[in-house]
Amino acid sequence: MSPAGAAQGTPEPGLPRPGGIPEATVARLPVYLRALVALADRGVCTCSSEELAAAAGVNSSKLRKDLSYLGSYGRRGVGYDVEYLRYQIAREIGVTQDLPVVIVGIGNLGHALANYAGFTSRGFRIVALLDSDSDRLGERIGDLPIRGLEELEGIVADEHVAIGVIATPAPAAHQVCDRLVSAGVTSILNFAPTVLTVPDGVDVRKVDLSIELQILAYHEQRKASALSVDGTAEAVTA
Amino acid sequence: MSPAGAAQGTPEPGLPRPGGIPEATVARLPVYLRALVALADRGVCTCSSEELAAAAGVNSSKLRKDLSYLGSYGRRGVGYDVEYLRYQIAREIGVTQDLPVVIVGIGNLGHALANYAGFTSRGFRIVALLDSDSDRLGERIGDLPIRGLEELEGIVADEHVAIGVIATPAPAAHQVCDRLVSAGVTSILNFAPTVLTVPDGVDVRKVDLSIELQILAYHEQRKASALSVDGTAEAVTA
DNA sequence: CGGATTTTGTTCCCGCGTTCACAAACTCCT
DNA sequence: AGGAGTTTGTGAACGCGGGAACAAAATCCG
Numbered sequence: 001m002s003p004a005g006a007a008q009g010t011p012e013p014g015l016p017r018p019g020g021i022p023e024a025t026v027a028r029l030p031v032y033l034r035a036l037v038a039l040a041d042r043g044v045c046t047c048s049s050e051e052l053a054a055a056a057g058v059n060s061s062k063l064r065k066d067l068s069y070l071g072s073y074g075r076r077g078v079g080y081d082v083e084y085l086r087y088q089i090a091r092e093i094g095v096t097q098d099l100p101v102v103i104v105g106i107g108n109l110g111h112a113l114a115n116y117a118g119f120t121s122r123g124f125r126i127v128a129l130l131d132s133d134s135d136r137l138g139e140r141i142g143d144l145p146i147r148g149l150e151e152l153e154g155i156v157a158d159e160h161v162a163i164g165v166i167a168t169p170a171p172a173a174h175q176v177c178d179r180l181v182s183a184g185v186t187s188i189l190n191f192a193p194t195v196l197t198v199p200d201g202v203d204v205r206k207v208d209l210s211i212e213l214q215i216l217a218y219h220e221q222r223k224a225s226a227l228s229v230d231g232t233a234e235a236v237t238a
Numbered sequence: 239m240s241p242a243g244a245a246q247g248t249p250e251p252g253l254p255r256p257g258g259i260p261e262a263t264v265a266r267l268p269v270y271l272r273a274l275v276a277l278a279d280r281g282v283c284t285c286s287s288e289e290l291a292a293a294a295g296v297n298s299s300k301l302r303k304d305l306s307y308l309g310s311y312g313r314r315g316v317g318y319d320v321e322y323l324r325y326q327i328a329r330e331i332g333v334t335q336d337l338p339v340v341i342v343g344i345g346n347l348g349h350a351l352a353n354y355a356g357f358t359s360r361g362f363r364i365v366a367l368l369d370s371d372s373d374r375l376g377e378r379i380g381d382l383p384i385r386g387l388e389e390l391e392g393i394v395a396d397e398h399v400a401i402g403v404i405a406t407p408a409p410a411a412h413q414v415c416d417r418l419v420s421a422g423v424t425s426i427l428n429f430a431p432t433v434l435t436v437p438d439g440v441d442v443r444k445v446d447l448s449i450e451l452q453i454l455a456y457h458e459q460r461k462a463s464a465l466s467v468d469g470t471a472e473a474v475t476a
Numbered sequence: 477c478g479g480a481t482t483t484t485g486t487t488c489c490c491g492c493g494t495t496c497a498c499a500a501a502c503t504c505c506t
Numbered sequence: 507a508g509g510a511g512t513t514t515g516t517g518a519a520c521g522c523g524g525g526a527a528c529a530a531a532a533t534c535c536g
Contacts, residue, residue, distance in 0.1 A: 020460070024493060030452040034431060048513065057433035061495055068515055076514040077502035093452050094459030101451070108353045112346035118431060118448035123455065162458050163451065186461060187454040189447075193272060193356060195295035203457045205450050209427075210356035212443050213339070213401065214268040214331050216425040217361065219441045220400050221332030222258070223424060262523060286483065299525055306485055314484040315532040 021092075025066045029089055031056045032063070036086040048079040095123025100161045102185075104176050105168030106131040106146050109191055113167060114141045127159045132172070149176075156183035163187045170194045177204075259330075263304045267327055269294045270301070274324040286317040333361025338399045340423075342414050343406030344369040344384050347429055351405060352379045365397045370410070387414075394421035401425045408432045415442075 021029075035055040039047055049067075053060040067073060067085075070092050074080045090096050101124050103110050113119070114129055129141060132149045139146045147155075155161065164180040166173050166188060173192035180188060187203045190196055193211075196204050259267075273293040277285055287305075291298040305311060305323075308330050312318045328334050339362050341348050351357070352367055367379060370387045377384045385393075393399065402418040404411050404426060411430035418426060425441045428434055431449075434442050 021456075022493070026456050027449075027453055029456070030446075030449040031433075033452070034449075035433075049515095050513085055433070057435070059495080061497095062493090064513095064515065065494085072515070074514055075502065076500070077504090077512045079513070092456070094455045095452055099455055099458065108350035112350040113447065115346045116447060119451065122448045122452065124448075124451055162462075163454055165451075187458050189450055189454060195269075195273075195293070197295070201461065203454055205454060207445060207447070207450060208268075209351065209354060209445070210360045210362075211265075211268040211272075212427055212445060213357065213362055213403075214271070214333055214360065215265055216401055216427060216441055216443060217332045217337055218259075218264050218267070218330070220337065220425050223439065224400075260523075288483085297525070299527090300523090302484065303486080303524085310485070312484055313532065314530070315482050315534090317483070 021069045025069055026093075028056070028058065028062075028066055029093055031058075032066070033086065033089045033093065036082055036089065039082050040086060044082055046079050047082055049074070052080065090123070093123075098123055098125035099163060100125050100127045100159045101163045101165060102126070102128045102130060102152070102155060102159075102161050102180075103165045103167060104130045104149070104152070104180070105166060105172070105192075106136060106141070107167065107169070110165075110167035111141060113165060113191075114144065124163075127161060128155045130155075132168075152176075152179055153183045156180070156185055161185060163189070165189045165191070166196075167191045259307045263307055266294070266296065266300075266304055267331055269296075270304070271324065271327045271331065274320055274327065277320050278324060282320055284317050285320055287312070290318065328361070331361075336361060336363035337401060338363050338365045338397045339401045339403060340364070340366045340368060340390070340393060340397075340399050340418075341403045341405060342368045342387070342390070342418070343404060343410070343430075344371075344374060344379070345405065345407070348403075348405035349379060351403060351429075352382065362401075365399060366393045368393075370406075390414075390417055391421045394418070394423055399423060401427070403427045403429070404434075405429045 032052065035052055039052070039055065047055075049060045049064045053063040056063065064074075067080075070088060073085050073088050087096075098120075101119065103113055103126060106114065106129050110129070110131070114126060119126060126144060128151070129144050129146045130149050130152055131137070131146050134148065136146045137148055156164075161183075162185060164185040164187070166176055166180075168176055170192045173190065173194040174196060177188060177190070177196045177198065181198055181202055186201060188196065188198070188205070190204055190206045191208075193208055196206075198204055270290065273290060277290070277293065287298045287302045291301040294301065302312075305318075308326060311323050311326050325334075336358075339357065341351055341364060344352065344367050348367070348369070352364060357364060364382060366389070367382050367384045368387050368390055369375070369384050372386065374384045375386055394402075399421075400423060402423040402425070404414055404418075406414055408430045411428065411432040412434060415426060415428070415434045415436065419436055419440055424439060426434065426436070426443070428442055428444045429446075431446055434444075436442055
């Protein structure tokens with residue numbers, strides 16, 4: 001069904017898209033998008049669900065079901081047009097035009113984020129780097145200067161910033177978060193090891209390096225003890 | 239079967255620990271651990287599941303169920319002993335003594351990771367920083383020198399490194415991954431935007447900054463269109 | 477000492493996500 | 507044109523995780 005055209009006054013019960021895509025699927029769409037870009041760069045024009053699934057590291061059944069939430073963009077017996085599907089996914093995610101982003105906290109990590117090409121090349125535009133340390137004020141990273149935290153509200157309003165990245169130390173994180181939210185930011189990517197509480201309507205995603213390592217450590221310990229306690233291949237559910 | 243105790247031929251479904259903890263629970267244990275450390279630092283000796291759950295950002299029912307997989311470490315009517323529970327979780331995760339870690343790829347991100355206090359203070363010890371760029375060789379970050387990639391195998395063997403962190407550009411990631419695995423590393427934390435294929439028995443966790451942003455972008459777009467199309471507060475499932 | 481109160485540990489139920497399996501649709505070859 | 511071979515899209519079964527509700531245990535107080 002063409003999303004732009006039909007008058008959506010009728011909430012068809014058969015419609016697979018009441019306006020939302022399952023969260024698990026949303027989390028995989030960017031992976032598919034990246035795989036498609038890689039295929040396109042290699043000059044591939046068409047691919048089957050099997051090929052794309054392999055490139056994305058998922059099984060083909062899941063891939064097809066995920067794509068089916070977007071619509072029917074494949075041709076049976078043929079596969080998917082790489083460029084076409086790439087555009088459709090980009091449109092669905094909403095990264096067809098660059099979204100403005102601010103980064104708060106330009107320590108080691110913030111510095112790395114500011115330089116990270118993946119941001120700018122994948123649908124985002126960093127509009128400001130903010131830090132409370134007045135010593136760093138004016139220092140440039142790429143072509144952006146580090147600006148003072150007091151400019152936060154003005155920048156968010158002027159540039160219509162909807163996404164904020166928090167890369168501050170933990171103690172400052174929640175205060176920064178509150179200011180971002182008050183200023184109008186409705187999506188936050190949090191690198192600080194803190195639980196952020198936000199109002200309804202604001203999305204927070206957390207990236208925590210030491211938590212990831214600890215999860216690995218747990219599995220590492222399991223592997224080690226399974227080996228040392230029992231020589232035989234104990235049934236270790238992968 | 240279990241040789242100790244009564245000949246219990248029946249694999250009791252009531253037994254909560256056949257040797258494994260649900261993956262979702264494992265992913266939350268580090269969060270509880272951090273919350274407990276924070277409580278201990280504030281001098282709190284005892285806490286209820288409600289308090290700890292609030293500090294960790296989960297609901298108390300989930301917390302209690304998670305903890306029940308580890309054993310019965312609480313006292314009904316009282317709560318949990320902060321120090322005791324902290325130790326039990328740390329032991330379960332396997333971070334009571336420091337695990338050796340190598341970081342490969344000392345660009346902006348690798349640099350940030352090398353400086354990140356959360357690694358060293360939370361059960362890990364960075365034993366080496368590796369980079370293929372010979373220009374950076376010998377440069378020191380903290381008290382560690384950057385060493386050449388050719389030392390990878392030797393370091394992994396000598397230091398019994400089980401966990402590797404990949405912070406290289408995408409094209410180099412899989413090659414580095416293969417070398418780490420061949421050298422004996424069985425857990426990998428991957429920051430490169432690449433799908434890594436590894437043998438059974440090796441765990442990979444992926445942290446992808448642009449994917450996180452794209453997930454936020456999707457929800458951002460949904461919020462925006464929900465507002466512009468419909469002025470009333472449409473039921474947006476958070 | 478016994479009842480009221482607090483808080484844990486567990487059970488039950490529901491919904492989401494994954495996977496299998498298959499019909500429908502399309503191409504290609506004879 | 508028709509049949510064989512591909513490949514998508516989807517319906518149904520299944521298992522896992524989340525949340526509410528409850529019983530068991532421990533403390534507190536009269």
